[in-house]
Amino acid sequence: DTRDSDGRTALHHAAAAGHAELVTVLVQRGAKTNTLDDGKWSPLHSAAAAGHALACSALLAAGADQSIEAGAGSSGSTALILAASKGRATVVRTLLGAGASTEAVDGSGASALHRAAGKGHLEIVEALLEGGGSAAATLLDARDREGHTAFHAAAVHEQAAACVLLAEKGAALDTTNLAGEAPKALLTPSLCSHLGLADEDEEMADHTDWLNASFPVQPPPNTSNKA
Numbered sequence: 001d002t003r004d005s006d007g008r009t010a011l012h013h014a015a016a017a018g019h020a021e022l023v024t025v026l027v028q029r030g031a032k033t034n035t036l037d038d039g040k041w042s043p044l045h046s047a048a049a050a051g052h053a054l055a056c057s058a059l060l061a062a063g064a065d066q067s068i069e070a071g072a073g074s075s076g077s078t079a080l081i082l083a084a085s086k087g088r089a090t091v092v093r094t095l096l097g098a099g100a101s102t103e104a105v106d107g108s109g110a111s112a113l114h115r116a117a118g119k120g121h122l123e124i125v126e127a128l129l130e131g132g133g134s135a136a137a138t139l140l141d142a143r144d145r146e147g148h149t150a151f152h153a154a155a156v157h158e159q160a161a162a163c164v165l166l167a168e169k170g171a172a173l174d175t176t177n178l179a180g181e182a183p184k185a186l187l188t189p190s191l192c193s194h195l196g197l198a199d200e201d202e203e204m205a206d207h208t209d210w211l212n213a214s215f216p217v218q219p220p221p222n223t224s225n226k227a
Helices: 008-017 021-027 043-050 051-060 081-086 089-097 110-119 123-132 133-141 150-156 159-168 191-195 200-204 208-213
Strands: none
Touching: 008 021, 008 043, 008 051, 008 123, 021 051, 043 051, 043 081, 043 133, 043 208, 081 089, 081 110, 081 123, 089 123, 110 123, 110 150, 123 133, 123 159, 133 150, 150 159, 159 191
């Protein structure tokens, strides 16, 4: 169980590099799948964050499924949350297939769906909602510690396509966070209109008032007195 200066074992390094066959060999020789480095990351966390689905599968087959819901380090992110945040769609599907919970949250109360929506990872949003089964509706409206739903997360980070997808999936569009903000307050006027959140006055406006106020058109120079 030799470790480097950060407390990582050979299994951590093999997992992070995506060497699935080496992962299997190391486990057969006694490497512990659920061992943690100094940052409290397991080999599964390392493989998931790096996007190595085959290494994840090898670890899960060797017993890492026992800690699949464990949080990594100070963030408390599960392997699924790490993969969703980083856009690792194949890993997300692998972990879901192994039984990873879509309802698990990190230290800020955010789920994998919050992270995927905030980064605009549409394929992962779809996979998480499909993997959530009957809990998908609950997942859509789950809040983090600031009261943000996944729709809020997409709106805050200006992920228009994710906003549209979540709306199509049935996300509540009028839920307020702890600051009293509904997603509408975070969206561009055009996206509000597309989602049916704009009121009548906003629908009629062409939204040029801010442009004119911020960048007024300057009259052309007067050349009438020039020779």
